Amino acid sequence: MRTKQDIADWLDEHERRFTRMSDEIWDNPELQFMEFKASKLQADFLAAEGFRITWDIGGLSTAFAAEWGSGKPVIAFAGEYDALPGLSQKDQSAPDPISAGAPGHGCGHNLLGAGCLAAALAFKQWLQSAGRAGTVRYYGCPAEEGGSGKVFMGRAGAFDDLDATFNWHPWYINSAMKGSLLSVNRYYFRFHGQTAHAAADPHSGRSALDALELMNIGVNYLREHVTDDVRLHYSILSGGLAPNVVPDYAESYYYARAIEPDTLEDVCQRVIRIAKGAAMMTDTEVEVVYKSGSTRALSNEVLADLQYDVMRELGGIEFTDEEQAYAAAINQRFGDSNVKTLVNRYGVDPQRAEQALIGDVLPSKDKGYVSPGSSDMGDMSWFAPCSMLQTATWASRAAAHSWGVVATGRTSIGHKGMMYAAKVMALAAAELILSPEILARAQDEFRAVVERSPYKCPIPDDVPAPSHAHPLR
Ligand SMILES: [Zn+2]
Structure with missing residues (x-):
């Protein structure tokens, strides 16, 4: 496995191992x-492949780092699995839960984690057989969905020595x-x-x-007096138990x-003042509990261009008529905003x-575009040049x-x-590794x-990492 083509061939040969994990x-x-x-499945898999495993990154029991090799550069792959x-x-292709109310992979993080792990292992095999210096590190990152796992990991210094980070999203x-991506803060407001x-x-x-x-x-009146990029949303976790009490x-x-x-920060302080005002109006007390947050993403254009070139070399994804038909049935139940x-x-x-499945290679989004979501990848992107x-x-x-996302996450569509x-x-x-000048340019931009x-x-020092004993290790 010496040439770059060998990497693609190796991944084709070993595909089943990664799709099975996903x-x-x-x-x-x-x-x-x-x-x-x-986390146990992935850490055991990489340990068997010769990676050194470190658990409890950032004080999180389901976070781990798996490392192989030595010296510079340190190339990271950030996986998720929540x-x-x-x-x-x-x-x-029609909505129907396995178990009503139970969790599901509605953001495709089963694919995200196994795909990053596959990339890390393929890159390791190549480094090893090409006899090149460098360190490959896979991070098993918990709680991307609202938990900001990577922010806790970064706060603990886990990303301080990185030279470049790869991440992808289904x-x-x-x-x-x-x-x-947007910066976000999450709070609980508890009224007594x-x-x-x-x-x-x-x-x-x-x-x-x-x-x-x-x-x-x-807060709904506040919406009129904030900049267009601001998003405010809430759910009510508890609102009393009986109307007669x-x-x-x-x-x-x-x-x-x-x-x-x-x-x-300014908007959050205004929201907190509104909460205090509401408590004052009702003669109640409010407790403001910061949960988690993440920072806007810093996509690296040099790394994006590099991957665009790689994609054009590889060509897009070929989907079969059968896969198109399956996706078309899912599409029937959704609107056309993605098409626009x-x-x-x-x-x-x-x-x-x-088309129901778009396998083409598309150009990178404009530099100034901010997707109105948030991710803790945003924070990771501030430690080293990062591609998403x-x-x-x-x-x-x-x-x-x-449900439409879950419906393809275990099929040949998701696997491809x-x-x-x-x-x-x-x-x-x-x-x-082959063209260090590209890495140097990416780092200059960063x-x-x-x-x-x-x-x-974004997470204050006094907010502890959520910790749950890991029953499988
Ligand atoms: Zn996601």
């Missing part, structure tokens, strides 16, 4: 910080991202009041639910997002954009975080996208940004 994680969806089976609540779904197109009989003695009650509702009204406890869970961390994006942002021919690749693993109209991502990342990593605006960890 399927096993799909079969056992685990929520944030509870990815016990997935599922989403309530998205249980069979591998079929998506409906093949493209190396150049844009960014006084119970009383709601009919006989209401004047003695102090309703925590009233406070919660007034806070939401205040004035509730003494109510709890909401808020996300606030903005592009720049400074803007976000394909035409308007990526310049895809309108007729081609109607997307490949086609789901039906073109399917919405992220929906995953192995394609593994090839692109491993080949790009090998290119960084340094120019972080010197101007240094990274600040």
Whole structure:
């Protein structure tokens, strides 16, 4: 395994090992910080391949680093494996849960983790047989979905020595991202009041639910007076237990997002003041609990261009008629907003954009584009040049975080996208070794940004890493 072509061939030969791992994680969806089976499966796999394993990265029991090789450069692959609540779904083209209310892989992190691991191992095999210096490190990262696992890992110094980071995300197109993601902070607001009989003695009650509702009204008025990039959303975790009891406890869970961390901080302080105002209006107390946060992403354009070149060399993904038909059935149940994006942002021919699976290689998004989501990859991207690749693993109209994504995550469609991502990342990593000038350019681009605006960890030092004993190790 000496040439770059050998990397692609090796991944084809070993495909079954990685798709089996991805399927096993799909079969056992685990929520944030509870990815016990997935983390153990991956760490054992890499240990058997000669990687040195370190657990408890950042104080998280389901986070690990697997390292092989020595010296510079240190090339990282960031995998994930957490599922989403309530998205249980069979591998079929109509919505039907395996177990109603159970978790499911609605963001494709089963593919994401196994694909990054496949890239890391293929790159290791190549480094070894080519006799090249360098360190390959795979990170098993928990809790991307709302838990900010990587932020805790980064806060503990786990990414301080990296030279470049590869990550990919399952998506409906093949493209190396150049844009960014929103910064986010997450809070719990816990209101405490006084119970009383709601009919006989209401004047003695102090309703925590009233406070919660007034806070939401205040925040909904705030929306008019924030910049366009700001996103505010909440869910009510507790609103009392019976209408005839004035509730003494109510709890909401808020996300606030903005592009720049400074803007976000300002918005969060305004939201917190609204919560305090609502408590004052209702004679209740509010407890503000910071949960987690992440920072806008810093996509590296040199790495994106490198992967675009690799993709064009490889060609896109070929999907069969059978796969297209399966995805078309899923598409029937979703709207056309992705199709509009394909035409308007990526310049895809309108007729081609109607395909149920888009295997073409698409150009990177414009530099200034900010995708209105958030990820803890954002934080990891502030430690070293970082690429965020997307490949086609789901039906073109399917919405992220929906049953439609789960429905392709265990099929040949998901497998093809995953192995394609593994090839692109491993080949790009090998290119960084063969052409150190590309890595140097990527690092120059990175340094120019972080010197101007240094990274600040969004999670305060006094917020401890969520810790759950790992029952499998
Ligand atoms: Zn995701």
